[in-house]
Amino acid sequence: MDEVTDEALLVAYANGDARAARTLTDRLAPRVLAHAVRLLGDRAEAEDVTQEALIRLWRLAPDWRQGEAKVTTWLYRVTANLCTDRHRKAGRQVPLEAARDPPDPAPGAVAAMAGAERAAALEAALQVLPERQREAVVLRHIEGLSNPEIAEIMDIGVEAVESLTARGKRKLASLLLPRRDELGLDDD
Amino acid sequence: MIENRDRDDGLEAFFDDARAHKARPDSALKARLLEDALAHQPAPAAVAPARRGRLGSAIALLGGWPALTGLATATVAGVWIGVAQPTAVGDLAFGTLSGGEDYSGFMPGYGLEFGDG
Incomplete structure (x- = not known):
């Protein structure tokens, strides 16, 4: 079923095909979870968001109109909205210090886990960005989506996407680049 | 850009x-x-029964295809009897319509020769 599109699988799912349910779950859950973790910075909350986003997709499946949107586009949007709701409910404010001093995922194993540490540093720095900048940067530079796709997901224009990603990256650079040596990145 | x-x-x-x-x-x-x-998955859609047309409804009214087969056989047999009109049928018809009781000519050997009883 690897060559079948998400949209066709969703129609098969709505028609009661259990294999489609399994394939779609295997295919979509990792993307939703990874995106939610990056937007929330919290694994447990991201798992809840993943579950909620997919349940919404299953409920929508019988009424899914093919050709109007990609399943992943819809899911990225719903995931971001659910993350925003959680931020609002928690009234969360991430202090700037969080980005300068990210939690060490593996104390004592810094050298061996330089890559994981950089990933953690980026994740912490992302939490400092305003929500929309964070979402745009993640979709563009980690998920690798095109600006028009991001514009559709965020329901804004392409120029606004470019502006958000540019400002977001400037902020990330100011937080992370001074730590390049510390994080095992040499300029040589 | x-x-x-x-x-x-x-x-x-x-x-x-x-x-x-x-x-x-x-x-x-x-x-x-x-x-x-x-x-949350919907149950597989049940196969809807095929809709009957007028011909289908008429056939069903007569008892379905088995009954229709019997009816067709009887019709063909009736037409054949009418067209071919075997001698025995003619004798039977004559005997019945004329009030006579001599069935000896019709299926001889089956004990219908009442007059000889």
Whole structure:
């Protein structure tokens, strides 16, 4: 079923095909979870968001109109909205210090886990960005989506996407680049 | 226009690491998500019975195809009897209509020769 599109699988799912349910779950859950973790910075909350986003997709499946949107586009949007709701409910404010001093995922194993540490540093720095900048940067530079796709997901224009990603990256650079040596990145 | 991601401003290594170390669903979460998917899945659509046309309705009224076969056989037999009119049928018809009781000519040897009783 690897060559079948998400949209066709969703129609098969709505028609009661259990294999489609399994394939779609295997295919979509990792993307939703990874995106939610990056937007929330919290694994447990991201798992809840993943579950909620997919349940919404299953409920929508019988009424899914093919050709109007990609399943992943819809899911990225719903995931971001659910993350925003959680931020609002928690009234969360991430202090700037969080980005300068990210939690060490593996104390004592810094050298061996330089890559994981950089990933953690980026994740912490992302939490400092305003929500929309964070979402745009993640979709563009980690998920690798095109600006028009991001514009559709965020329901804004392409120029606004470019502006958000540019400002977001400037902020990330100011937080992370001074730590390049510390994080095992040499300029040589 | 130069795309932002094509210009390495020192952050690409961080983005690469983020992609390499992304969160993945563990087996417990996968099981929970699949359970949700199956629980919310609509049941397979039942096959709707075929609609009957006028001919189908008429055939059903007569008792279906088996009854129609019998009816067709009887019709063909009736037409054949009418067209071919075997001698025995003529004798029987004559005997019946004329009030006579001599059935001896019709199926001889079957004990219908009442007059000889």
